[in-house]
Amino acid sequence: MNKKQLPEFLEAALKRATQPPPADDAAVERVLKRLSGPLPRQKASLWRLPGVLLDWQFAPAWPRVAALACCAALGFVIGIAGFDRRFDGGGAPFAVASNGDIGSIVFEPEALTGARP
Amino acid sequence: MDDSDEALMARIARGDERAFRALASRHLPVMLGLARRILGNAADAEDVAQEAMLRVWTHAPRWRPLALFRTWLTRVVVNLCLDRKRRAPWVALEAAGEIVDPALGAGENAERDERERLVAAAIGELPARQRAAIVLTYGDGMSNAQVAEILDTSVSAVETLLVRGKQNLRRALDSVIDKDE
Numbered sequence: 001m002n003k004k005q006l007p008e009f010l011e012a013a014l015k016r017a018t019q020p021p022p023a024d025d026a027a028v029e030r031v032l033k034r035l036s037g038p039l040p041r042q043k044a045s046l047w048r049l050p051g052v053l054l055d056w057q058f059a060p061a062w063p064r065v066a067a068l069a070c071c072a073a074l075g076f077v078i079g080i081a082g083f084d085r086r087f088d089g090g091g092a093p094f095a096v097a098s099n100g101d102i103g104s105i106v107f108e109p110e111a112l113t114g115a116r117p
Numbered sequence: 118m119d120d121s122d123e124a125l126m127a128r129i130a131r132g133d134e135r136a137f138r139a140l141a142s143r144h145l146p147v148m149l150g151l152a153r154r155i156l157g158n159a160a161d162a163e164d165v166a167q168e169a170m171l172r173v174w175t176h177a178p179r180w181r182p183l184a185l186f187r188t189w190l191t192r193v194v195v196n197l198c199l200d201r202k203r204r205a206p207w208v209a210l211e212a213a214g215e216i217v218d219p220a221l222g223a224g225e226n227a228e229r230d231e232r233e234r235l236v237a238a239a240i241g242e243l244p245a246r247q248r249a250a251i252v253l254t255y256g257d258g259m260s261n262a263q264v265a266e267i268l269d270t271s272v273s274a275v276e277t278l279l280v281r282g283k284q285n286l287r288r289a290l291d292s293v294i295d296k297d298e
Contacts, residue, residue, distance in 0.1 A: 013236040030163060042176075
């Protein structure tokens with residue numbers, strides 16, 4: 001082989017030397033067997049996170065709304081009345097008008113004239 | 118049921134092990150052959166093929182079909198081969214078998230075998246990226262653009278790799294030319 005023949009020979013030899021080998025079934029079987037064991041944990045995909053968030057249903061179901069409304073109403077009543085006060089006892093806001101001293105204040109005689117309204 | 122690579126990858130992304138085994142069975146023979154040609158060593162090629170398939174499994178949820186699955190897998194295998202620090206002995210001719218041309222005499226055949234062995238040995242001595250470029254171009258018949266995509270480089274860089282690779286091979290064959298002339 002001389003220098004002129006070299007490029008042609010090289011091209012052909014490269015093609016022959018790098019040809020895919022015939023399928024090695026035994027090697028394939030060995031690798032498949034190794035892969036048949038427990039597989040490692042998959043890596044989470046962060047690019048799917050926005051999609052997952054968009055798929056979430058934020059609308060609450062009606063029983064939950066009803067339960068929330070009941071809790072709100074109960075909280076309002078307890079907040080108004082309080083656990084430490086009687087509804088018809090002294091100090092209750094709606095019982096003030098019936099107190100005796102309120103009447104005496106309202107109907108007290110005029111300080112100078114002594115006149116009563 | 119759609120059993121294209123992309124459909125199987127979608128199932129693998131959802132943790133379907135049967136789809137993974139189907140995909141592995143489909144691509145393992147070719148990927149094993151590729152790893153073997155780049156590494157020149159059957160045992161290492163099996164390790165690389167196994168590692169590549171495990172990456173298919175672990176990265177499936179992140180995989181997006183921007184390129185063909187086959188191209189992506191080839192890139193994984195080539196990168197794993199290039200990452201191998203240890204250089205294994207080159208045994209390409211063992212896999213290729215004897216090539217006998219009946220038109221040539223016994224002496225000429227022996228001479229040609231010797232040259233082929235030299236070429237194979239020289240390929241084994243090439244830097245890993247040059248060897249990968251030569252295997253993908255000459256062995257798999259890929260275009261420079263395809264090789265560039267797999268090696269994650271430009272077309273001109275692939276051309277440079279091929280030119281330098283062939284220069285190295287010519288240098289390795291110089292002794293044969295001198296002897297013949």
